[in-house]
Amino acid sequence: SASLTSSKFDTTAANSFVASLTWTETGITAARDAKLRIRTSPDNVTWSNYCGPDNANVANCDSASYFTNNGGTGEPIDNIQIPAKWFQYQGTLTSTDGSGTATLDNININYDTAYFKLTQTDGVTTSDSVNAGTAYPVKITAIDSTPAAVTKYAGDKTLVFSGVTTSAGGYVPRLAGPDGICTTTTTVTGDDLSFTNALVTFTNGTATVNVCAYKAEAAAIGLTSGGIPSTAPGNNFTLTVNLAGVATLTVDQITDPVAAGTASNVRVTAKDTYGNTATGYLGTITFSSSDAQ
Numbered sequence: 001s002a003s004l005t006s007s008k009f010d011t012t013a014a015n016s017f018v019a020s021l022t023w024t025e026t027g028i029t030a031a032r033d034a035k036l037r038i039r040t041s042p043d044n045v046t047w048s049n050y051c052g053p054d055n056a057n058v059a060n061c062d063s064a065s066y067f068t069n070n071g072g073t074g075e076p077i078d079n080i081q082i083p084a085k086w087f088q089y090q091g092t093l094t095s096t097d098g099s100g101t102a103t104l105d106n107i108n109i110n111y112d113t114a115y116f117k118l119t120q121t122d123g124v125t126t127s128d129s130v131n132a133g134t135a136y137p138v139k140i141t142a143i144d145s146t147p148a149a150v151t152k153y154a155g156d157k158t159l160v161f162s163g164v165t166t167s168a169g170g171y172v173p174r175l176a177g178p179d180g181i182c183t184t185t186t187t188v189t190g191d192d193l194s195f196t197n198a199l200v201t202f203t204n205g206t207a208t209v210n211v212c213a214y215k216a217e218a219a220a221i222g223l224t225s226g227g228i229p230s231t232a233p234g235n236n237f238t239l240t241v242n243l244a245g246v247a248t249l250t251v252d253q254i255t256d257p258v259a260a261g262t263a264s265n266v267r268v269t270a271k272d273t274y275g276n277t278a279t280g281y282l283g284t285i286t287f288s289s290s291d292a293q
Contacts, residue, residue, distance in 0.1 A: 001092060001093060001094040001095065001101075002092070002093045002101060003090055003091065003092045003093075004090070004091045004092075004104075005088065005089075005090045006088055006089045006090070006091075006107075007088070008041075008044060008086055008087075008088045009086065009087055009088065009109070010044070010085065010086055011084075011085055011086070011087070011111055012085070013085060013113055014042065014083065014085050014226075014227030014228075015083045015113050015114050015115065015227045015228045015229060016083055016084060016085055016111050016112070016113055016114075017077065017081065017082040017083045017084055017111060017112060017113075017114055017144075017150070018038060018040065018077050018081065018084070018087055018109055018110070018111050019077070019110045019111055019112045019144070020072035020073070020075075020110045021036055021038065021067050021072055021075075021089070021107070021108070021109055021110070022070060022071060022072040022106075022107075022108045022110070023036065023070045023091075023104060023105065023106055023107040023108065024070065024104075024105045024106040025070050025102055025103065025104055025105070026102060026103045026105075027100075027101070027102035027103055028102050029097070029102070031095060031096045031097035032093070032094065032095045032096075032097065032100075032101055032102040033068070033093070033094045033095075033102065034070070034091070034092070034093055034094075034102045034103075034104040035052070035066035035067060035068045035091075035092050035094070036052075036066060036067045036089055036090065036091050036092070036107070037050040037051055037052050037063075037065070037066050037067065037089070037090050037092070038050065038051070038067075038077075038081070038087055038088065038089045038090070038109070039051070039061075039081075039087070039088050039090075040081040040084030040086060040087045040088075041084060041085070041086040041087075042083070042084060042085050042086070042226065042227060043085065043086070044085075044086050047086075047088075048060075048061045048078075048080060048081055048084075049061040049062075049063040050063055050090050051063050051065050051078055051081075052065030052066040052067045052068075052075070052078075053065060053067060053075035053076055053077065053078065054076050054077060054078045054079055054152055055078070060080060061078045061080055061081065062078070066092065072108075072110065076151070076152045077152060078152075079152045079153060079154045079155055080155070082114060082142075082150060082152060082153050083114050083226060083227045083228050085227065087109060087111070089107065089109060091104050091107060112144045112145050113144065113145055114142055114143065114144060114150050114153065114228045115142075115143055115144075115145075115147070115228060115229060115230060115231070115232045115235055116140055116141070116142060116143075116223045116224075116225070116228055116229065116230040116235060117140075117141045117143050117147065117230065117232075117234075117235045118138050118139070118140055118221055118222075118223060118230055118235060118236060118237035119138070119139050119141070119237065120137075120138070120139065121137050121139050121208060122139075123139055123141060123206075126234060126235075126236070126237055126238065127237065127238040127239070127240075128238075128239060128240070129239070129240040129241070129242055130213070130239060130240075130241060130242070131241075131242050131243070131244050131245075132167065132213065132214050132215065132216055132241050132242065132243060132244040132272060132273075132274050132276060133171075133182050133184065133212070133214055133244050133273060133274055134182060134244075135176040135180050135181060135182050135210035135211065135212055136210065136211045136212075136213070136239060137180075137208055137209070137210050137211075138208065138209055138210075138211050138221065138237055138239075139206060139207075139208045140159075140200075140202075140206065140207045140208070140209065140223065141205055141206045142202065142205045142206070142228065143205075143235075147232075149204070149205040149206065150205045151204045151205045152205070153202055153205045154202050154203055154204065154205070155201065155202060156199055156200070156201050156202075157199070157200055157201075157202055157207075157225050157226065158197060158198070158199055158200075158225060158226070159198045159199075159200050159209075159223055159224075159225045160196050160197065160198075160223065160224050160225065161173070161175075161195045161196065161198065161211075161221060161222070161223050162196075162221070162222045162223070162224075163219050163220045163221040163222045163236065164195065164211070164213045164215070164217075164219045164221060164239075164241075165215050165217065165219070166214070166215060167214040167215035167216075167274040167275050167276055168215070168271075168274075168275035168276060168277070169186070169214070169271075169273070169274045169275020169276075170186040170275065171185075171186050171214035171215075171274045171275070172186065172187060172188065172195065172214075173195045173211070173212060173213050173214065173215075174188045174192045174193060174194060174195050174212045175192065175193035175194075175195065175198050175200075175209045175210060175211060175212065176192060176193075176209075176210035176211075176212050177190060177191030177192050177193065178191060179191070180210050182210075182212035182214075183212075184273065192212070193209075211239065213239060213241045214241075214274040214276075215241060215274070215276065216241050216242060216243050216272075216276040217240075217241055218238060218239075218240050218241075219238070219239045219240075219241055220236045220237070220238055221236060221237040221238075221239055222235075222236045243272045243276050243278055244272040244273050244274060244276070245272055245273075246270045246271070246272060246278045246281055246283070247271065247272050247273040248270075248271050248273075249268055249269070249270055249271075249285065250268070250269045250271065251266060251267070251268055252267050252269075253265055253266060253267040254266055266287075268285055270283070
């Protein structure tokens with residue numbers, strides 16, 4: 001057998017991935033074969049193994065596997081090699097008849113770029129509204145430039161969300177745990193997931209998370225992971241977060257101390273559980289005082 005290893009190639013984009021490999025081959029017989037493997041890297045420092053197409057029976061890139069279909073179809077890249085800014089291929093010719101090898105030529109590596117698209121669970125709609133503190137399901141799909149789903153993007157991924165801010169009451173955004181319920185603590189607790197460091201499992205290029213937003217705002221939810229962004233037009237999700245309902249009334253701006261019989265201005269602010277001001281509140285307020293006079 002004989003092998004040829006290519007130079008390292010920089011795609012220049014952190015969200016690149018190898019979509020397919022094609023090549024021309026001649027002299028293929030039962031005793032002679034031509035096959036390829038690739039390896040990838042996000043930074044030209046840490047590289048995967050050389051391996052062939054995705055092997056569901058092997059957790060990591062299977063170094064014993066090879067691409068053998070020179071037409072580039074039916075052999076999807078291994079999921080751990082998505083995304084990858086750098087790649088390198090290795091061509092191998094094998095022969096068992098002792099009279100020479102086949103030929104391998106015109107090797108083409110076709111690569112694309114991956115993005116995240118955030119939608120409702122229907123996979124289409126990119127906006128909706130929800131009350132503060134109520135979990136909202138958002139579907140995440142890894143897509144290519146066409147934009148078709150990158151179905152081999154799979155496994156546990158660390159996600160960094162953006163676009164949702166902390167409420168006035170100090171409640172930070174987060175992802176609900178498996179129970180799908182937003183906790184009513186200011187910080188991430190229990191089985192909740194951090195909004196900026198969430199381990200989420202993808203299957204066939206998709207995952208669904210329950211977003212917990214506490215600040216009343218129009219939030220443009222974005223996402224990145226391992227170089228894959230959601231910055232292409234239309235890929236972010238617009239979630240209008242409404243008040244959760246008036247929960248408290250706060251009183252301030254009273255002159256203190258104040259002489260008996262002297263008037264003082266008073267400001268009353270209606271807020272929901274998470275500290276959002278209820279700007280449209282029109283309820284009747286009854287004042288009381290501990291002063292017997």
